[in-house]
Amino acid sequence: MAKKYVRVAVDAMGGDLAPAEPVKAAVQALERRKSLHVTLVGKEELIREELSGYEIPEEQMERLEILNAREVIEMSEPPVNAIRRKKDSSIVKGLRLVKEGTCDAFVTAGSTGATLAGGQLLVGRIRGIERPPLAPLLPTAKTPVLLVDCGANVDARPSQLVQFAQMGSIYMKNMTGIENPRVALVNIGAEEEKGNALTKEVYPLLQACEGINFIGNIEAREIPAGAADVVVCDAFVGNVILKLYEGLASTLIHKIKDALMTSLRSKLGALMIKPALKGMLKEFDISSYGGAPMLGLRGLVVKTHGNSEAVEIRNAIEQCILFKKKNINGQFVEEMGLDKPKDKKTEMS
Amino acid sequence: MAKKYVRVAVDAMGGDLAPAEPVKAAVQALERRKSLHVTLVGKEELIREELSGYEIPEEQMERLEILNAREVIEMSEPPVNAIRRKKDSSIVKGLRLVKEGTCDAFVTAGSTGATLAGGQLLVGRIRGIERPPLAPLLPTAKTPVLLVDCGANVDARPSQLVQFAQMGSIYMKNMTGIENPRVALVNIGAEEEKGNALTKEVYPLLQACEGINFIGNIEAREIPAGAADVVVCDAFVGNVILKLYEGLASTLIHKIKDALMTSLRSKLGALMIKPALKGMLKEFDISSYGGAPMLGLRGLVVKTHGNSEAVEIRNAIEQCILFKKKNINGQFVEEMGLDKPKDKKTEMS
Numbered sequence: 001m002a003k004k005y006v007r008v009a010v011d012a013m014g015g016d017l018a019p020a021e022p023v024k025a026a027v028q029a030l031e032r033r034k035s036l037h038v039t040l041v042g043k044e045e046l047i048r049e050e051l052s053g054y055e056i057p058e059e060q061m062e063r064l065e066i067l068n069a070r071e072v073i074e075m076s077e078p079p080v081n082a083i084r085r086k087k088d089s090s091i092v093k094g095l096r097l098v099k100e101g102t103c104d105a106f107v108t109a110g111s112t113g114a115t116l117a118g119g120q121l122l123v124g125r126i127r128g129i130e131r132p133p134l135a136p137l138l139p140t141a142k143t144p145v146l147l148v149d150c151g152a153n154v155d156a157r158p159s160q161l162v163q164f165a166q167m168g169s170i171y172m173k174n175m176t177g178i179e180n181p182r183v184a185l186v187n188i189g190a191e192e193e194k195g196n197a198l199t200k201e202v203y204p205l206l207q208a209c210e211g212i213n214f215i216g217n218i219e220a221r222e223i224p225a226g227a228a229d230v231v232v233c234d235a236f237v238g239n240v241i242l243k244l245y246e247g248l249a250s251t252l253i254h255k256i257k258d259a260l261m262t263s264l265r266s267k268l269g270a271l272m273i274k275p276a277l278k279g280m281l282k283e284f285d286i287s288s289y290g291g292a293p294m295l296g297l298r299g300l301v302v303k304t305h306g307n308s309e310a311v312e313i314r315n316a317i318e319q320c321i322l323f324k325k326k327n328i329n330g331q332f333v334e335e336m337g338l339d340k341p342k343d344k345k346t347e348m349s
Numbered sequence: 350m351a352k353k354y355v356r357v358a359v360d361a362m363g364g365d366l367a368p369a370e371p372v373k374a375a376v377q378a379l380e381r382r383k384s385l386h387v388t389l390v391g392k393e394e395l396i397r398e399e400l401s402g403y404e405i406p407e408e409q410m411e412r413l414e415i416l417n418a419r420e421v422i423e424m425s426e427p428p429v430n431a432i433r434r435k436k437d438s439s440i441v442k443g444l445r446l447v448k449e450g451t452c453d454a455f456v457t458a459g460s461t462g463a464t465l466a467g468g469q470l471l472v473g474r475i476r477g478i479e480r481p482p483l484a485p486l487l488p489t490a491k492t493p494v495l496l497v498d499c500g501a502n503v504d505a506r507p508s509q510l511v512q513f514a515q516m517g518s519i520y521m522k523n524m525t526g527i528e529n530p531r532v533a534l535v536n537i538g539a540e541e542e543k544g545n546a547l548t549k550e551v552y553p554l555l556q557a558c559e560g561i562n563f564i565g566n567i568e569a570r571e572i573p574a575g576a577a578d579v580v581v582c583d584a585f586v587g588n589v590i591l592k593l594y595e596g597l598a599s600t601l602i603h604k605i606k607d608a609l610m611t612s613l614r615s616k617l618g619a620l621m622i623k624p625a626l627k628g629m630l631k632e633f634d635i636s637s638y639g640g641a642p643m644l645g646l647r648g649l650v651v652k653t654h655g656n657s658e659a660v661e662i663r664n665a666i667e668q669c670i671l672f673k674k675k676n677i678n679g680q681f682v683e684e685m686g687l688d689k690p691k692d693k694k695t696e697m698s
Contacts, residue, residue, distance in 0.1 A: 108456045141600045153535065154545035188503065188588040196503035220589040221596035236545045237589055239537040240569040244590060247570035248597050251490045252633070256605070259629035260622055262529075271619025276615035280608035285603070 003061065005037035006321045007103040012050075013072045013090040015109025016307045019043070022109065023050035025313035026283040030060045032314075037063045037102055041094040044104070067188045069101055076128040079113030081119055095122040095261040098299035101183040105300035105320035108290060109308040116152045119301045122214030126329060128338030129296035130160045133235070134303060136169060136292035139284045142226030146172050147182075150242045151294065156234035158201040161185075162209055166324060166336050168203075168230035168282055169212045174321070174326040176229075184218035184228035186237055198234060206232070211335055228298065250285065290315035293323070296332065300324070354386035354412065355451040355670045362421045362439040363393030365656045366456025368392070371458065372399035374662035379409045381663075382670055386412045390443040393417040418442040421459075424655060428462030432470055440464060444471040447648035454649035454669035456640060458657040465501045468650045475678060476644035477687030478671055479509045482584070483652060484517060485641035487594055488633045493495045495521050495530075499587040500643065507550040510534075510581050515685050516644040517559045517579035523675040524668070525578075526678030533567035533577035535586055540566070547583060555581070555599055560684055568569075598633065639664030642672070645681065651671070 006142050010026050012019045019042055026038045031223060032279075039332060043125060047066050056064070071089035073082045091110055096116045097103040108115055125132055136153030137144040148164040149156065156164075165183050172181040185206055187195045194217060208215045215288050218228050220241065233241070262272035290312065291304035300323050302316045356592065359375050361368045368391055381596045389396050395572045396415050405413070405627040410504060420438035430445070440459050444467045444679060455472075457464055465483060497513040505513075514532050521530040534555055536544045541552050543566060555563045565695055567577050569590065599635030609619035640653035649672050651665045679686060 052524055080481075141604060186589065188585055188592075189552045199585075206468045212661075219590035219592050219596075223593065224597045224600035234545075236548075237586060240535065240586055240589055241593060243537075243568050243570035244572065244593050245597060247568075248573045248594060249601060251573035252598060252601050255490060255629050255633065256626065262625045262628075266622045266625035269618040269625075272618025273622060274618075276608045276611045276618075277605065279611075280604050297502065 004085070004104075006324045007037045007039065008037055008317050008320045009041055009067070009097045009103040009106045010317060011041045011094050011106070011108035011110050012040045012047050012091045012314070013069070013110065013187040015304070017309060018109065019046050021308060021310045022313050023047060024310035025317060026064065027054050027056060027060075029314045030056075030063055031315040033318060034342050036301055036317070037065070037320060038317070039065045039094075039097060040098070041067045041069050042072075043070065045061065046266060049079050052199055067093055067097070069243060070080070071175050071243035073114045074148050075111050077111065079111065079117040080121070081112050082296065083118045084112070088213050092122065095119065098297075098301065099123050103299075104324050105302060107302045107304065107313060107316045109304045109306055109313060111301055112306075113152075114304050115301060116294065119297050120152075123299050124303060126296055126332060126338060128336070129332070130163060130193050131156065132296040133167070134193070134272055134294050134295050135162045135164075135171065136242060137289040137290075138223070138242070140226035143176065143178070143229070145223060145226065145228055147241060148230060148232055150238040151235050152233060152237075152293065154236040156198070158198065158205055159204045161198070161232050161234070163296070163336065164305045165206055165209065165212050165230065167177050167234045167332055168232065170331050170335060171293065171328060172229050174328055174331070175322060178229050180213045180294050181220065181229035181333065182227075183230045183232065184213045184216045186216035186223075187239070189217065189219065200239045202232075232307045236263065253281065290319040293319070298329075300329070353384065355673045356386045357666050357669045358387065358390055358416070358443040358446045358455045359666060360455070360457035360459050361389045361396050361444050362418070362563045363457065364453075364653070366658060367458065368395050368399050369663050370657060370659045372396060373659035375413065376400070376403050376405060376409075377659060378663045378666040379405075379412055384665070385670060386414070386683070388414040388416050388443075388446060389471040390416045390418050390446070391420065391421075392441045395511055398604045403514045403581040416442055416446070417418065419515050424460050426463065427461065428460065429470070431460070431463050432467045438568050440467055441471065441541050444650065447646075447650065448472050450648075451533075452648075453673045454651060456651045456653065456654045456662060456669065458655055461652055461655075462497060462501075464650060464652050465643065468646050469501075469508055470669050472579045472646045472648050472650060475647055475681060475687060477685070478681070479512060480505065481643050481645040482513045482639050483643050484513075484520065485591060486638040487572070487591070488615070488638075489575035492525065492578070493638055494528070494572060494575065494577060495579045496587050496590060497579060497581055497644070499591045500586040500639065503583060503585040505547070505583040507547065507554055510547070510551045510583065511554050512645070512685065513579045514558065514563070514579065517581065519680050519684060520642065520644060520677060521578050523668055523677055524671060525681070528579050529562045530578035531564045531576075532561045532579045532581065535566050535569065535572075535582035535590070536566035538566065538568065553583075559697055573657060589611060589638070602630065639668040642668070647678075649678070
């Protein structure tokens, strides 16, 4: 494998639409990005069958590998157990490729719990990182906002939230080109003294933290309006925000669709507004942003939605190329004053 | 004052549209409900000026009183300080009317913080209630859901959440007529073992709690779909849910409106769908449900939005009549096995 490629392992068995959509995503990404190498991880015969549906130029085939993995971790399995028991699963084998340095990143639409557990247990943290957060992008009225953390750190410590803010800020600056990302703390009021025990402790720490543009507390109401570029919270609150975002948008859109079917007049009107509405809904569609990175690992792990179609997985794969080229893990180490690890791989350089 | 009336104190100075909208709400409520007595609390000359704009029949004037209060607590004031210092404010005087038993309930669109602090400090809790939660109704795809707590209890204890569930259940059964309200715990997964330290401790307590229909954990995604009638969480999480609900709905509706203005075709379509869409938006409009009750006090305190128009405040006033007639505080004492207080007023009977 040539050194010049960004090497991404893709979970061919992950998500509701596997293996069809992950394989399609890999094929498309290889066509679009010449610097990309993909390792499809999963049941080899299923992957080969999917691949046989495409006419893939030889140059692209040379940048594609298959790693056979006979087991699949189901969404419902207890994560830590699954990671420990199913050593021949696509998630365990994909994460190991990152751990060993064979790949730079792993993209999966599979079990979130197993991915989070495996990221910590198998790939491991950059030295000095307390906990790796999962950080999805959410659509807003303006540019998308990075929500850190939606992962496993439900009873987070103040110092962890400070690291979330630092990593989120570096990630957004590099991945979206925003110069001085506005970092805010999710809270129940704008004033410094508002909040629960955690946020009251975190606020002064964020204020004192150099290298981030901390703009203070943000109420959940202001998040969809686009009042910050990075919002920081513990994973319980982050999970509530992420899930409510999805649920409420879906409910409102369904209700609007129902409303449009109530009369002949509204039905005719619906036909006329369809193109405009479609554009707007697409803009508010989370999948177009790719996946949620798990930050602070010795490598990169990206989680996409369980129902991901090829476009979302493809965007996630392409996201890994930028992450590598910008040397974001190296920047974490540099800017956050983390110990330089002994293992060169860690910086993904 | 005749005993037969339900006596509601209304904060004439509370909210962005005071005194016009609170006074209008009181006038309308008196016209609609013969069993209602209203005390308007605030600057007397302003209230009289507003009242002079209406032709109020004598029978209704007899059920209307004014209590002069010279001070106003601003939205931005530190709540506890404001309650302690501004003894001649409409909120302090209104709450005192409930404390003294002169009124059964107090309705305000003023400072949430001052109302919460004053509810606890001035009105006081029913004996045995650990903390009084604020419980707004949220619209869903089906019937509205009661969210307990959105108030001041940001670092709540497990036993408090159990009381929130019990009070929420009794409130919903009586106020909306749902026979066996589905009570759920807001969590980050459906399984019992999921969650943070608080929810893991609360889950078995709710399971063991008699008299409520506990259906387990609910992910925030399922709340807008209407998967439960009462959802229980600490006030930090509840605040995030409430504010995100408001913010996301508002952002989406704005984006849809913008989208509809992009072309002549979509503009024409927009005209045709307007009536259908308006009906749907009204259904999803929080204000039509009245205000959020603060539960577990020795009396009733209802908080409406800061930007409440007359209809929301009027609904909140009418809500107080049902609360009193159903003897909901009495039911709390009875069904939750709380000590019968010495003070008769507590049961609002």
